[in-house]
Amino acid sequence: MAERGTRSDRPARERVLEAALDLFAEHGVSGTSLQMIADRMGVTKAAVYHQFHTKEDIVFAVVGPALDRLVEIADAIGGEPDQERRFTATLAGIIDLIITHRRLAAIVQFDPMVARLVRGHPAHASFERIRALFTGPDPDGSALVAAAMVSGGLIVAGVDPALARLSDDELRKHxxxxxxxxxxPLPGVPPATA
Amino acid sequence: MAERGTRSDRPARERVLEAALDLFAEHGVSGTSLQMIADRMGVTKAAVYHQFHTKEDIVFAVVGPALDRLVEIADAIGGEPDQERRFTATLAGIIDLIITHRRLAAIVQFDPMVARLVRGHPAHASFERIRALFTGPDPDGSALVAAAMVSGGLIVAGVDPALARLSDDELRKHxxxxxxxxxxPLPGVPPATA
Structure with missing residues (x-):
C-alpha cells in the first residue's frame, strides 16, 4: 500500500469517491473516466491522479468496504452452530449491508467492469457460501429461483423509486x-420458530 | 422513419445488434461506442453508420421490441374483467417477456443511459400499471417490498449463473x-383458486 489515506488526504479522497459515485450512477462505471471525475470536481486530472492512479483503484475504494463486510458475514456462518441463529444473523447481516450501501448495490452490481473485479475478490466465494446457506444443499430449481429472487430484490431495493419513501428501518423489516x-419453506432452511 | 430494414439490409442490421449486445454485456452500454461495434464486426465505422446513426438508435433497436411488448401486456389489463385471469395473464406475460429476452433484462435495466431512454417511452407508464396490479391499490411497505423483490428477481433471472442450467420451461414455472x-397474500391480489 502506498501512503494514502492520511488525515490530511482524506477529504480529497472522499470528494473523489463522492464525485465518482455520482458519475457511476449517471453514466455507468464503464462510461466514467478520470477526466470526467476531475471535471465534476473542478480540478485537474493530475489532482485526481494524485489520489488514485486508475479507475480500478477508485472502483475498489468504492466497493471494497462492502465486499470486505460480505466476507465477514460469510466467515461468521461457520462459527454459529445453531441453525436458526445462523440463518437469521446471515440474512440480517446481508440486509444491513444493502441498507448501508443503498445506492451502491444496483449501480455496481450489473456493471461488467465491476463484475470482472469482483470475480477476483474473496467476496465472490463468500457470496456463494451465503447463497448455499439460503438454498440448502443440492438446491432444486424452485430453491434456486427463490434465492435468485431474494438476491435480485435486495440488489434493486436501494434504487427502486417506489421504495424511496421507506425509512431504513421499514426497509430493513420488510x-x-x-x-x-x-x-x-425450502428444505434445509429452518422454519420460523414464532 | 428512414428506409431501413429492407430484406437485403436485414442481415447487416442484425449483425450490428448482435455485436452491440455482446459489447453491452462486456462493457456496459455507456462503455460501448460505434467504433467498438465496427471493430468487433471487422467493418468500418461508416458501415455501422449506414445502419444506425447513433448509439441511441442501436439501443432502441435492441430494447424497443421488449418495451413494445411490455406496453401490450399493460394494455391488456383493462380488457380482462376477471380478477384472477387478469393477475395470472399479466404475471405470465411478464415472465414470458423476461425469458424471451433472458440476456437483455439485467444488461440494460441498470444502465443509466438506457434508464434515461426508457423514461421517455410509454413502457415506463406501463411498468407502473403492472406494478399497481401486483401490489393492489395504496400499497403498504410490505407490499412495495414484495413487488420490488419480484421485479428484482425477474430482472436478474436471465443473468444469474446459478439459474443458467434451468431450461426456459423450468425457469418459467418456478x-x-x-x-x-x-x-x-397481498390485499387486492386474488388468492390461488386451486
Whole structure:
C-alpha cells in the first residue's frame, strides 16, 4: 500500500469517491473516466491522479468496504452452530449491508467492469457460501429461483423509486420478512420458530 | 422513419445488434461506442453508420421490441374483467417477456443511459400499471417490498449463473410459482383458486 489515506488526504479522497459515485450512477462505471471525475470536481486530472492512479483503484475504494463486510458475514456462518441463529444473523447481516450501501448495490452490481473485479475478490466465494446457506444443499430449481429472487430484490431495493419513501428501518423489516417468507419453506432452511 | 430494414439490409442490421449486445454485456452500454461495434464486426465505422446513426438508435433497436411488448401486456389489463385471469395473464406475460429476452433484462435495466431512454417511452407508464396490479391499490411497505423483490428477481433471472442450467420451461414455472407466492397474500391480489 502506498501512503494514502492520511488525515490530511482524506477529504480529497472522499470528494473523489463522492464525485465518482455520482458519475457511476449517471453514466455507468464503464462510461466514467478520470477526466470526467476531475471535471465534476473542478480540478485537474493530475489532482485526481494524485489520489488514485486508475479507475480500478477508485472502483475498489468504492466497493471494497462492502465486499470486505460480505466476507465477514460469510466467515461468521461457520462459527454459529445453531441453525436458526445462523440463518437469521446471515440474512440480517446481508440486509444491513444493502441498507448501508443503498445506492451502491444496483449501480455496481450489473456493471461488467465491476463484475470482472469482483470475480477476483474473496467476496465472490463468500457470496456463494451465503447463497448455499439460503438454498440448502443440492438446491432444486424452485430453491434456486427463490434465492435468485431474494438476491435480485435486495440488489434493486436501494434504487427502486417506489421504495424511496421507506425509512431504513421499514426497509430493513420488510426485506427481512419478505426474504424469510421465500426462503423458510425450502428444505434445509429452518422454519420460523414464532 | 428512414428506409431501413429492407430484406437485403436485414442481415447487416442484425449483425450490428448482435455485436452491440455482446459489447453491452462486456462493457456496459455507456462503455460501448460505434467504433467498438465496427471493430468487433471487422467493418468500418461508416458501415455501422449506414445502419444506425447513433448509439441511441442501436439501443432502441435492441430494447424497443421488449418495451413494445411490455406496453401490450399493460394494455391488456383493462380488457380482462376477471380478477384472477387478469393477475395470472399479466404475471405470465411478464415472465414470458423476461425469458424471451433472458440476456437483455439485467444488461440494460441498470444502465443509466438506457434508464434515461426508457423514461421517455410509454413502457415506463406501463411498468407502473403492472406494478399497481401486483401490489393492489395504496400499497403498504410490505407490499412495495414484495413487488420490488419480484421485479428484482425477474430482472436478474436471465443473468444469474446459478439459474443458467434451468431450461426456459423450468425457469418459467418456478418464476411464476415464486412470484405468486410473494404476491398472492397481498390485499387486492386474488388468492390461488386451486
Amino acid at each position: 426485506l427481512f420478512d419478505t426474504a424469510a417468507r421465500l426462503l423458510r | 418464476l411464476f410459482d415464486t412470484a405468486a407466492r410473494l404476491l398472492r
